[in-house]
Amino acid sequence: MDKSFYTSNRQALQARLENDAIAIVCSGSAPRRTNDEYYHYFADRNFLYLTGVDQCDAIYFSTPTDEALYVPPEDAMWERWNGERVKADAASEISGITNVRPSGEFDRRLDYTLGLGKYSTVYIPLFKYTREEPDGKEYQLAKYIRDRFPHIIIKDLMPHMKALRLIKKPCEIEAIRKATEFTREGILAMMRAAKPGITELELRAEFLYAIMKAGASGPAAPPIISAGKNNFCIHYHDHKGVAHDGDFILNDVGTPYNNIVTDVSRGWPVNGRFNERQRLLYQCAYDTSEYMFRIIKPGMPMKDVDGIIKKYNYERLKEIGLCKSWDDIGTYMWHGGAHHVGFDVHDVVEVTPDTPLAPGMIFCVDIGIYVEEWGIGFRLEDNCLVTKTGCENLSASIPRSIEEIEAVMN
Numbered sequence: 001m002d003k004s005f006y007t008s009n010r011q012a013l014q015a016r017l018e019n020d021a022i023a024i025v026c027s028g029s030a031p032r033r034t035n036d037e038y039y040h041y042f043a044d045r046n047f048l049y050l051t052g053v054d055q056c057d058a059i060y061f062s063t064p065t066d067e068a069l070y071v072p073p074e075d076a077m078w079e080r081w082n083g084e085r086v087k088a089d090a091a092s093e094i095s096g097i098t099n100v101r102p103s104g105e106f107d108r109r110l111d112y113t114l115g116l117g118k119y120s121t122v123y124i125p126l127f128k129y130t131r132e133e134p135d136g137k138e139y140q141l142a143k144y145i146r147d148r149f150p151h152i153i154i155k156d157l158m159p160h161m162k163a164l165r166l167i168k169k170p171c172e173i174e175a176i177r178k179a180t181e182f183t184r185e186g187i188l189a190m191m192r193a194a195k196p197g198i199t200e201l202e203l204r205a206e207f208l209y210a211i212m213k214a215g216a217s218g219p220a221a222p223p224i225i226s227a228g229k230n231n232f233c234i235h236y237h238d239h240k241g242v243a244h245d246g247d248f249i250l251n252d253v254g255t256p257y258n259n260i261v262t263d264v265s266r267g268w269p270v271n272g273r274f275n276e277r278q279r280l281l282y283q284c285a286y287d288t289s290e291y292m293f294r295i296i297k298p299g300m301p302m303k304d305v306d307g308i309i310k311k312y313n314y315e316r317l318k319e320i321g322l323c324k325s326w327d328d329i330g331t332y333m334w335h336g337g338a339h340h341v342g343f344d345v346h347d348v349v350e351v352t353p354d355t356p357l358a359p360g361m362i363f364c365v366d367i368g369i370y371v372e373e374w375g376i377g378f379r380l381e382d383n384c385l386v387t388k389t390g391c392e393n394l395s396a397s398i399p400r401s402i403e404e405i406e407a408v409m410n
């Protein structure tokens with residue numbers, strides 16, 4: 001991304017905050033995995049959205065009139081063991097922030113600035129997925145500020161970040177198009193390699209090899225690739241199964257480009273030919289998806305995407321004799337189908353059920369059908385960009401119809 005993207009994101013953030021407020025956003029660090037080994041570092045998405053700097057232990061700090069980026073200092077011995085750090089010059093070039101300082105200076109800057117008595121509020125993104133999560137740097141900072149400067153009000157930055165991240169900029173849309181090319185290569189590779197007896201691990205290897213060969217840095221999130229009854233675990237990551245003749249494969253995968261990610265699901269028969277029941281069910285999902293891409297347009301409330309998917313797909317499942325009444329729908333449709341994508345696979349954005357769709361939103365249209373008594377479960381999930389007049393299926397080039405899938409596999 002051009003640094004103007006990050007600069008405008010920071011300006012938009014500052015414009016939302018009170019004129020005596022400070023914002024602090026940390027890049028995070030990798031947790032320890034075992035002994036002296038760490039998990040791969042995954043940068044905080046809000047930090048990336050504001051700076052583009054993919055470097056652990058960095059901090060973005062802004063006042064209404066000033067901003068600074070604190071990055072770990074140059075350390076040749078550290079780099080000898082652990083690899084290159086983003087240096088001050090590079091961080092400035094990437095982010096457009098001119099004042100880049102060594103991270104050791106941050107504490108003094110914070111104390112000095114808060115000690116001036118000019119500021120009433122500090123915004124920090126505060127989010128925990130579960131209450132058991134240990135305090136990260138943000139919570140430690142919030143506690144420190146509360147103890148040392150009790151007159152300062154601490155506010156959560158998340159609502160502002162969510163509002164900013166809702167509407168995608170043209171460069172984000174371009175990035176997801178590029179990311180989709182990687183995802184396409186990965187899914188095609190799995191479809192081409194598939195044959196009865198192939199393991200889930202082999203399919204996963206095919207996916208990873210193809211996306212990285214195409215230029216992706218890796219998967220967007222741990223890929224979900226399963227066969228047969230394992231498809232009934234929605235977030236399956238075991239990869240311990242084997243795909244037998246007649247099994248359906250489910251893939252729910254994505255790739256990043258410039259930190260923008262795709263999230264695409266397909267269901268297909270391991271032997272390359274849909275049998276009668278697979279064909280019946282897949283066609284329901286396909287028809288529902290096609291219908292959604294015809295009707296999604298600006299102004300429609302967000303909840304209608306999920307609601308109409310469910311109703312339309314219910315009618316299809318009723319036609320094939322699977323659903324007898326509306327009460328049956330929960331037996332076969334286990335989840336909603338419209339989460340946003342962007343810097344996160346389940347993107348962190350400000351939406352309510354009544355939020356009207358607007359140009360620049362990107363969310364998944366995800367139709368999941370799970371029929372345990374038939375042993376068939378899958379999702380058909382595409383990335384939908386809302387345009388001025390309607391919408392666009394960004395992942396339409398990845399084989400979707402029965403004919404397209406069978407043509408790739410045979």
Ligand SMILES: [Mn+2]
Nearest residue numbers: 252263264381
């Ligand atoms: Mn998905």
